[in-house]
Amino acid sequence: TEGNKPQDGGGLIVEAEDRADVAADPFAAKYLRRLITAHGMLQGEDRWCLWLHNADPSDLRSSRVLQDRLRIVSNTRLASPTPAAREKAKTPGLFLAIRQPTSRWIGVPAHSSELRRIIPMAFFEPEDISHNSLMQIDNADEYLFGVLQSAMFTAWVKTVAGRLKSDIRISADIAYNAFPFPDVNAVGHARVAAAAVEVLEARKLYPAATLADLYDPFATPVELVKAHDALDQAVDALYGNKKFAGEADRLEFLLD
Numbered sequence: 001t002e003g004n005k006p007q008d009g010g011g012l013i014v015e016a017e018d019r020a021d022v023a024a025d026p027f028a029a030k031y032l033r034r035l036i037t038a039h040g041m042l043q044g045e046d047r048w049c050l051w052l053h054n055a056d057p058s059d060l061r062s063s064r065v066l067q068d069r070l071r072i073v074s075n076t077r078l079a080s081p082t083p084a085a086r087e088k089a090k091t092p093g094l095f096l097a098i099r100q101p102t103s104r105w106i107g108v109p110a111h112s113s114e115l116r117r118i119i120p121m122a123f124f125e126p127e128d129i130s131h132n133s134l135m136q137i138d139n140a141d142e143y144l145f146g147v148l149q150s151a152m153f154t155a156w157v158k159t160v161a162g163r164l165k166s167d168i169r170i171s172a173d174i175a176y177n178a179f180p181f182p183d184v185n186a187v188g189h190a191r192v193a194a195a196a197v198e199v200l201e202a203r204k205l206y207p208a209a210t211l212a213d214l215y216d217p218f219a220t221p222v223e224l225v226k227a228h229d230a231l232d233q234a235v236d237a238l239y240g241n242k243k244f245a246g247e248a249d250r251l252e253f254l255l256d
Contacts, residue, residue, distance in 0.1 A: 001172060003130030007085060007096035009076025011069040014048040027063035031055055036124055038109040038133040044210035051129050052093035060093060101126055101138035106145055108135040111167045118154045119170060120211040135172060143189050146196030150235035155250040180254050182238035195231040202227040
């Protein structure tokens with residue numbers, strides 16, 4: 001599903017230059033959360049927001065910072081030509097659309113360069129607030145992560161998904177829901193999950209590198225290349241013993 005949609009006029013999003021002021025307010029600081037955007041996930045950019053779901057009304061009234069920001073949200077929504085947005089001016093402390101995961105989740109960028117080997121994804125915790133610039137998969141495990149980071153899934157998405165200029169547009173219906181997931185037994189499930197963990201461990205070897213760095217076709221470290229090669233073999237095996245020659249071969253098999 002799509003992440004949470006703020007439509008806040010900047011009232012709920014806390015920019016880097018404002019974070020110190022918000023954090024200094026004892027009431028507002030309690031509701032400061034990391035915001036995961038597609039750009040931030042890929043480029044390693046820290047974003048923050050105020051997550052006021054179930055916030056104590058006394059905190060909202062006691063904080064000048066929160067009062068000023070909620071006024072911005074309310075005025076922004078009241079000025080919207082959309083009746084649904086104007087209605088949400090009654091609850092300025094809440095994102096316009098809330099779809100926050102309740103367990104560990106996978107972040108999927110809504111757009112990704114076609115030059116990358118895979119569409120880079122990452123795990124996040126329920127305390128990390130998702131933004132509607134990305135897609136999210138709630139209650140995700142290493143097996144699912146492994147399938148989605150494989151050559152098999154990438155071949156599918158590159159063909160069936162839409163485009164924004166040359167970038168791939170990832171949607172829930174065509175890219176994910178329509179993907180021919182394999183039937184899997186316990187052995188295959190464990191093998192893919194273990195290979196996915198190796199991919200995650202290979203990423204950790206370069207803590208200063210962003211996902212955009214790691215998956216630049218001219219910059220991917222050898223350890224990560226090898227981990228993805230092993231992951232591809234594990235996922236390919238779920239579809240039988242066929243040896244796939246490349247992307248076109250995988251796509252032909254999936255479409256069949």
